[in-house]
Amino acid sequence: MRPDQPAADGYADRMADTPPGTPLPSPPAPAAPSVGGAPRMPLRRLGWRRFLALAGVVLLIAACAVFMVFRLGESLGAQALLIGVAAAILPVPVLVACFLWLDRYEPEPLKYLIFCFAWGAFVSTAASLTVNEFAANRFAAWGLPDALTGVLVAPFIEELTKALGPILLLVFRRREWSGITDGLVYCGLSAVGFAMVENILYLGRLGYASGADRYGPVTGVNQVISIFILRILLFGFAHPLFTSMTGVGLGIAARTADRRVRVLAPIAGLLLAMMLHGTWNLLPTLTQATGEALIMLYGFLGLMVPVFFGMVGFAVWLRAWEGRLTERTLPDYVRAGWLSPPEVAALSSLGRRHAARSWARRVAGDAGVRAMRGYQSAATRLALLRDGSLRGLDRKPADQERTAREERELLDAMNAYRSFFVGRDPQAPTGVWDGSRYHLRFPDGTQRPVEAPDDPVVPIPVVLAPAPPPAVGYAPPGWPGPRSAASWPTGHP
Numbered sequence: 001m002r003p004d005q006p007a008a009d010g011y012a013d014r015m016a017d018t019p020p021g022t023p024l025p026s027p028p029a030p031a032a033p034s035v036g037g038a039p040r041m042p043l044r045r046l047g048w049r050r051f052l053a054l055a056g057v058v059l060l061i062a063a064c065a066v067f068m069v070f071r072l073g074e075s076l077g078a079q080a081l082l083i084g085v086a087a088a089i090l091p092v093p094v095l096v097a098c099f100l101w102l103d104r105y106e107p108e109p110l111k112y113l114i115f116c117f118a119w120g121a122f123v124s125t126a127a128s129l130t131v132n133e134f135a136a137n138r139f140a141a142w143g144l145p146d147a148l149t150g151v152l153v154a155p156f157i158e159e160l161t162k163a164l165g166p167i168l169l170l171v172f173r174r175r176e177w178s179g180i181t182d183g184l185v186y187c188g189l190s191a192v193g194f195a196m197v198e199n200i201l202y203l204g205r206l207g208y209a210s211g212a213d214r215y216g217p218v219t220g221v222n223q224v225i226s227i228f229i230l231r232i233l234l235f236g237f238a239h240p241l242f243t244s245m246t247g248v249g250l251g252i253a254a255r256t257a258d259r260r261v262r263v264l265a266p267i268a269g270l271l272l273a274m275m276l277h278g279t280w281n282l283l284p285t286l287t288q289a290t291g292e293a294l295i296m297l298y299g300f301l302g303l304m305v306p307v308f309f310g311m312v313g314f315a316v317w318l319r320a321w322e323g324r325l326t327e328r329t330l331p332d333y334v335r336a337g338w339l340s341p342p343e344v345a346a347l348s349s350l351g352r353r354h355a356a357r358s359w360a361r362r363v364a365g366d367a368g369v370r371a372m373r374g375y376q377s378a379a380t381r382l383a384l385l386r387d388g389s390l391r392g393l394d395r396k397p398a399d400q401e402r403t404a405r406e407e408r409e410l411l412d413a414m415n416a417y418r419s420f421f422v423g424r425d426p427q428a429p430t431g432v433w434d435g436s437r438y439h440l441r442f443p444d445g446t447q448r449p450v451e452a453p454d455d456p457v458v459p460i461p462v463v464l465a466p467a468p469p470p471a472v473g474y475a476p477p478g479w480p481g482p483r484s485a486a487s488w489p490t491g492h493p
Contacts (some may be wrong), residue, residue, distance in 0.1 A: 019402060046388050057115075057168070062120040068197060069128065079213070080220075084204025087224055088196050091232050095195075096241065099188040100314055105323045106380045108185060112169055116186045119165030121193030124158065127193075131157045147285045155242075155277035162190045162239075163246040163270055170250050170266075174393075178384050181322050183251030184244050184315055186224040191243035195236065203227055238280060241308055244315075245273035257392035280304065324348050326383040329390070331383075338411060340433040341452050347379050364421045371420035378417065382410045 073081050096117075100107070135153040136146050166186040170177060177183070207227045212220030249269020253262040283299040286292075327348035331338045346356040353376055360368035385407055394400045432439045438450045 020172060053172075061115075061118050061122055064126040065118075067126050068122055068129075071201060072197075072204070073137065075201070076209055078205075080204040080209040081200070083208045083224060084202075085201040085230050087203045088199035088232075089180060089208075090228075091236050092196050094285045095192045095236070096189065099185045099192070099240075099273065102319050103179055103185045104320070104323075104386065105181075106377075108176065112173070112176065112186070113163060113189055116165050116169070116189040116369070117193040119193070120162050120190030120490075121197050122162035123165065124190065124194045125197040128158045147288070150281040151278055151285055155274045155281060158194065159270060159273045159277055162194050162243050163187060163247030163250075163273070165190050166247065166250055168264070174226045174254055177251065177254035178325075179255045179322055180248050181315075181347070182316055183247035183249070183254065184318075186248075187243040187250065188240045189246030191239040192476075195239040196241075199232060200230060201407060206362060237308055238304070241304075241311060242273045242277040242280070244311055246270045255388070255393070257395070276307065308353055320349075323350065325387060326379055329386040330379065332386065335436070337434055339379075341385055347376060347383075360421050363425045368421045368424075371417045375417035378410050378413045382407065382414070385410065388448075 024325075076084060100113075111186075132149055132154050136149045139146060139148050166183065169186060203224050207224035208217075208220035210220075211223035246266065246269040250265040252265040252269075256262060256265070279299075280303075283296050287296040327344060330339060330344045330347070334341055334344055346352050356376070357369050357372045360372035364371070386404060388394065389403060394403050437452060438445060440450050441447045
């Protein structure tokens with residue numbers, strides 16, 4: 001693979017089986033770097049203002065959780081509440097796993113995922129329940145039907161409150177956003193949390209409590225099963241689908257330097273989510289008002305099903321597109337000698353990453369696998385950093401300095417991980433990559449430069465020549481390396 005070419009198809013299938021080469025003497029085992037966890041962006045110092053903001057958010061979520069437990073217990077009773085909780089939790093692992101599957105290339109910190117889920121489950125439901133009840137009372141006082149709450153009020157307050165948690169992450173942790181995929185994950189988990197608590201209310205009140213009060217516990221359980229099938233199995237995707245529209249807008253805003261797009265994209269996504277939610281709530285209202293069940297059927301098949309499958313297809317395509325981010329951005333590091341061509345090729349798909357880990361296990365055992373996982377995570381973060389620099393996201397000098405510091409730490413981490421498996425494969429040729437060609441030693445003892453092949457055959461075949469300053473262009477004074485920054489390709493900020 002040449003520095004400016006993507007890897008050819010079928011590379012993953014051949015990754016773990018390297019061709020014969022000159023046997024290498026067994027190198028001494030390197031000092032083990034920390035491979036217990038994937039490196040992440042350096043954390044900001046937690047000053048008193050950030051501590052107060054964090055404490056305020058935690059207290060808000062906790063207060064809303066207590067409020068919702070009290071309201072649900074008061075409304076349903078202990079038995080109906082427990083049955084509703086047990087039934088509503090069942091689909092949650094499946095939905096959460098779907099969103100985590102989208103985020104396999106660059107998994108988000110667990111604390112942010114938990115925050116979004118808890119925000120949707122407690123803060124959004126508490127605010128929505130309060131506003132919806134107030135609106136229903138106002139409509140009743142004015143002699144208007146209660147169904148107007150579900151059409152005119154609920155879509156707006158529910159979508160707004162579900163999105164507020166991810167919006168807070170975007171404002172205070174924009175550098176943790178890799179794009180639209182992160183928007184789908186954060187907003188989707190917020191919606192899953194909201195839907196879980198809402199389902200507790202439906203399953204407990206309209207399911208078990210209403211049936212048990214009229215005809216006994218058996219009827220209550222039967223109604224719970226019926227509502228579970230209709231509301232969760234058939235329509236359980238509704239809330240995540242609505243809020244995913246907001247996630248697309250937030251993801252676009254996270255990776256653009258245009259201030260107008262940063263404002264307009266989230267607003268457009270939020271409005272689309274509200275309109276889709278309102279339309280969905282309107283269908284049963286019209287069905288009940290007219291007695292025409294075909295309205296609900298046509299609305300479901302003609303609107304929701306196409307939108308759902310369209311969003312699923314978009315998410316799958318986007319996952320693959322963002323997964324190839326390393327293949328689009330890291331060749332700059334290849335040309336400068338920081339990475340070798342096969343390293344970039346081995347990062348561009350999940351299949352190739354798996355093959356690279358299989359190779360690392362073969363040459364370095366379990367420690368090599370852990371090191372390869374850490375290496376892949378650091379490389380993905382580095383690609384995001386480079387992509388953000390090319391997009392002009394770092395406008396302030398402080399952001400540029402932080403980017404340079406983060407880049408250096410990621411490159412240092414990658415070098416530490418690489419030391420676990422580089423030069424340990426006896427089937428790989430002995431040589432050095434200098435940024436443009438290989439310098440290989442042949443069995444007769446001669447050494448000569450060799451151009452990079454179009455198709456790499458091993459993940460990390462050679463050691464690297466001494467590296468130049470980092471690629472982002474914000475290298476601090478005194479950064480080591482024999483080549484000057486002028487050797488970098490033009491076009492970076």
